[in-house]
Structures are given as C-alpha cells and as structure tokens.
Amino acid sequence: MTEVPKSGLTASDKAAVLVAQLAAKTIRKLGLGLGSNLPGRIARKLSPSVLSHLSSQSAKGVVAVTGTNGKSTTSGILSEILRTAGFTFAHNRQGANLVTGITASLVESATWQSGISADMCLFEIDEAALPVVAKEVKIGTVLVTNLFRDQLDRFGELDTTAKLISAGISVNHSVAILNCDDPNVSQLVSDEKRFFYGIEDAADATDAAHAKNQELAYCGKCGAEVAFRRVFYGQLGHWYCPSCGNERPAPQIVARDVEVFPTSSRFKLQIGATEESCVLPLPGLFNVYNALAAAACAHYLGVSNQAIRYGLKEYSTLFGRSEKLTIDGKSVIVQLIKNPAGATQAVSSCVKDNRGRLLIAINDNLADGRDVSWLWDADFEQLAVSPRVKLTVSGQRAEDMAVRMKYAGYPQDKIVCQPKLEQALNQCLSEMEEGETLWLMPTYTCLLELQKMLKNMGVAMSCT
Numbered sequence: 001m002t003e004v005p006k007s008g009l010t011a012s013d014k015a016a017v018l019v020a021q022l023a024a025k026t027i028r029k030l031g032l033g034l035g036s037n038l039p040g041r042i043a044r045k046l047s048p049s050v051l052s053h054l055s056s057q058s059a060k061g062v063v064a065v066t067g068t069n070g071k072s073t074t075s076g077i078l079s080e081i082l083r084t085a086g087f088t089f090a091h092n093r094q095g096a097n098l099v100t101g102i103t104a105s106l107v108e109s110a111t112w113q114s115g116i117s118a119d120m121c122l123f124e125i126d127e128a129a130l131p132v133v134a135k136e137v138k139i140g141t142v143l144v145t146n147l148f149r150d151q152l153d154r155f156g157e158l159d160t161t162a163k164l165i166s167a168g169i170s171v172n173h174s175v176a177i178l179n180c181d182d183p184n185v186s187q188l189v190s191d192e193k194r195f196f197y198g199i200e201d202a203a204d205a206t207d208a209a210h211a212k213n214q215e216l217a218y219c220g221k222c223g224a225e226v227a228f229r230r231v232f233y234g235q236l237g238h239w240y241c242p243s244c245g246n247e248r249p250a251p252q253i254v255a256r257d258v259e260v261f262p263t264s265s266r267f268k269l270q271i272g273a274t275e276e277s278c279v280l281p282l283p284g285l286f287n288v289y290n291a292l293a294a295a296a297c298a299h300y301l302g303v304s305n306q307a308i309r310y311g312l313k314e315y316s317t318l319f320g321r322s323e324k325l326t327i328d329g330k331s332v333i334v335q336l337i338k339n340p341a342g343a344t345q346a347v348s349s350c351v352k353d354n355r356g357r358l359l360i361a362i363n364d365n366l367a368d369g370r371d372v373s374w375l376w377d378a379d380f381e382q383l384a385v386s387p388r389v390k391l392t393v394s395g396q397r398a399e400d401m402a403v404r405m406k407y408a409g410y411p412q413d414k415i416v417c418q419p420k421l422e423q424a425l426n427q428c429l430s431e432m433e434e435g436e437t438l439w440l441m442p443t444y445t446c447l448l449e450l451q452k453m454l455k456n457m458g459v460a461m462s463c464t
C-alpha cells in the first residue's frame with residue numbers, strides 16, 4: 001500500500017477539533033447522549049474540510065465498510081484483527097455512520113495541534129452516505145458485506161443502493177473487497193480492482209431445489225434471474241446465470257467446512273495456499289460471512305494469517321449484535337433482528353440450543369421499519385418443530401408476533417404475550433432454570449430500550 005502524504009491542518013481545522021471535542025465532553029457530562037453526531041456537525045460548520053484534512057493524515061489510508069447487514073460486526077472484527085496486528089486506527093465504533101457521525105468520531109481521535117496520528121481510519125459507512133463521504137475522503141479500500149432488500153423504506157430499490165455503493169467506490173477508484181456469494185454485491189464495479197471472499201461449503205447449505213426463503217437476484221449482464229448450485233441463505237450462494245453463463249467470481253479468500261453451533265462457529269479459512277482453523281464466538285452463518293469479510297480485508301491490508309486467526313477468536317461482540325451477557329448469574333444472548341434473512345439465521349441458532357428460552361420483541365418505530373410484514377417472510381416455522389417451555393413475545397407489535405407464531409404452528413398455550421418489554425424480560429429471567437440460556441431477539445428500538453434497562457440493572461452492553 002502507498003503511504004498517504006501528511007498534510008497540515010489549517011487554523012479553522014484546529015478550531016473545529018477544539019470546539020467539537022469540548023461539545024462532545026459537555027454533551028456526555030450533561031447526560032445528553034454519546035455525542036456521536038452533533039460535534040461532527042459543529043466541526044463541519046467551523047471547517048468544511050476538516051474530515052478531508054484529518055482523514056488524509058492517516059499513514060496507511062482509509063478503509064470503509066458498507067452493506068445492508070453486518071457493517072458493525074464486520075468492522076468490529078476487523079478492528080480486533082488490526083489491533084492484534086499492531087495497527088493504530090481511528091474508528092467510528094459507536095455506529096454513527098453518516099458523514100456527521102464519521103466526522104465526529106475522527107475529531108474525537110484527533111488532537112487540535114497535530115490532528116490524527118493513527119495508521120489508518122476505519123469507517124463503517126451507511127450505503128447512501130458512501131458517495132457523500134467518498135467526495136471528501138480518499139478511501140483506499142471499500143469492503144462490502146451484502147445487499148439485502150431490507151431498506152426499501154429508505155431507498156425505494158435495491159438497484160438504487162447498488163448504484164450508490166458503486167458511485168462511492170468509483171470516486172476514488174477504491175479497491176473493492178466483495179462477497180462473491182451475493183449476486184447483488186459480486187457484480188458491482190466490474191471496472192475497478194476487485195478482491196473476492198466467499199464460502200465454499202457449509203453444513204447448513206442446501207441445494208437450490210430445497211432452499212427456503214431464497215431471495216431473487218438478477219444477472220447484471222443479461223438481466224435474467226440467476227440460479228444457484230448451492231444456497232447458504234437469502235440470495236447468498238454459488239450463483240450462475242442460466243441464460244448467459246455469467247457466474248459467481250472465484251474468491252481469493254475462502255471459508256470451507258463451515259460448522260455452526262448455538263453460540264459459535266468453526267471453519268477453515270483458506271488464504272492462497274495456506275489454511276487456518278478458525279473458531280468464532282458468534283452464532284449464525286451470517287457472522288461467518290462477517291468474519292470472512294473482515295479477514296479478507298485484513299489480508300488485503302497486509303495482516304498476517306496468524307493475527308487474523310487470533311483477532312477472530314478474541315473478538316467480543318458489539319452492541320446488539322449477538323452479544324453474550326450475564327444478568328444476575330443468568331446467561332443471556334442478545335441478537336438484533338431486523339429483516340427476514342437475519343431473523344431466520346438468529347432463530348436457527350436458537351433452535352439448536354435445547355436449553356434455550358426465547359423472547360422476541362418487535363417494535364414498529366421508524367428505525368425498526370414501519371412495516372412489520374417481513375415477519376411473515378422469516379422462517380419462524382423452525383421453532384414449532386420442537387416447541388420450548390414458553391415463548392414470550394413483546395414490544396409494540398407483540399400481538400402481531402403472537403399471531404405469526406400461531407400460524408407458524410407454535411402451540412398457542414405456550415405463547416406468552418407481554419407487550420411491555422421490561423415486564424417480559426423480568427418474567428423470563430425469574431422463570432429461568434439452572435443451565436438455561438435466554439435468547440433475546442429485539443428489533444432496533446426494542447434493543448435500545450433493552451440497553452437502558454440493562455444499564456439500570458448494572459449490566460453494560462459493549463459499545464456503550
């Protein structure tokens with residue numbers, strides 16, 4: 001990688017850093033939040049070029065992580081690997097992933113006298129914000145996780161999102177690190193330098209004829225619907241176009257022999273001719289993809305295989321994304337759910353835990369997506385195969401979730417409907433027996449409520 005030349009800070013950049021840092025401190029002191037956006041807005045007002053100038057100071061450049069699902073987990077794993085490898089970096093780890101949040105996080109890691117001294121900047125960036133940020137920041141590497149149809153509320157169409165990401169990559173001719181198993185991702189920016197990662201085989205894989213909840217995807221060359229030789233979940237798998245012969249590109253970084261357990265997964269990570277056995281303390285195939293994405297990016301950035309393996313193992317999960325907690329000595333796993341593919345994966349992990357209890361909490365606020373019809377596209381039927389003691393449903397749309405479970409074939413007398421999340425949680429905890437695990441599956445704003453409740457109980461979720 002080429003070193004980005006150091007550039008000095010202007011007087012207004014220095015003022016911006018100083019004032020924004022003061023604002024962030026004040027916001028936190030007054031208990032008004034984490035100060036993850038407003039300081040960025042203030043800094044940009046004082047110096048519109050502050051983001052551009054600060055980011056250009058990082059010696060090894062800027063890495064962006066984008067995609068619909070898994071951005072935070074992927075950048076969290078990547079940061080753990082980079083830390084293990086001895087890199088220093090600035091990272092927007094509070095998950096504020098629009099241009100103001102990114103500015104705020106960078107200003108936070110700077111000093112007003114000399115700016116940024118980190119080796120690199122690691123930015124989790126919202127898909128729509130990528131082209132905006134790319135105009136100000138020379139992004140060297142863009143890592144794309146996946147493109148699911150879960151943000152229709154905001155963007156209208158998947159095509160629009162794909163175009164935004166492509167535009168963001170093309171501004172700086174960034175190197176694109178892409179998931180070759182996702183036809184929506186692996187067909188992006190064919191004119192730019194691309195590097196692919198993918199899963200070779202997994203115990204959970206199905207052939208296309210038997211795949212449930214498989215999502216449609218299209219060939220970028222001829223527009224035909226793509227077919228699959230093997231499906232992992234959603235539209236992720238070994239795809240090909242039956243009409244023109246276009247197909248999944250061959251990956252340079254591969255996960256093979258993937259095995260998924262209730263709270264962890266194991267796979268062989270193949271990089272070139274070498275193979276490393278990896279253990280990941282996270283459930284679900286979607287987290288194997290997140291780990292693989294991070295490993296691919298780290299490898300591209302020159303990190304050793306050993307540091308990659310160690311970083312994967314050490315990774316402790318970020319806020320709300322498959323977090324393991326202990327509450328009053330009881331074991332709890334929290335997994336944010338927000339779309340059919342993610343919920344199906346979370347539920348399939350829970351089903352494998354025969355000592356698991358389950359609390360599903362659904363809200364329909366703006367940040368959750370107002371339309372909860374996606375619940376009907378997630379595979380909750382797998383829970384009905386061996387119904388556990390009790391299933392608790394909660395949140396503003398607890399009733400809808402109860403109906404959904406009834407239609408999934410879950411025995412009605414085992415469904416507890418308690419719309420108040422705090423009461424639902426307390427009830428579940430009080431009924432738990434030795435050796436059981438409570439699986440909590442909240443939508444986004446339920447997760448925020450949960451975070452507050454847990455804080456009052458003295459349990460801090462990471463990233464808070």
Ligand SMILES: [Zn+2]
Nearest residue numbers: 219222241244
């Ligand atoms: Zn085609």
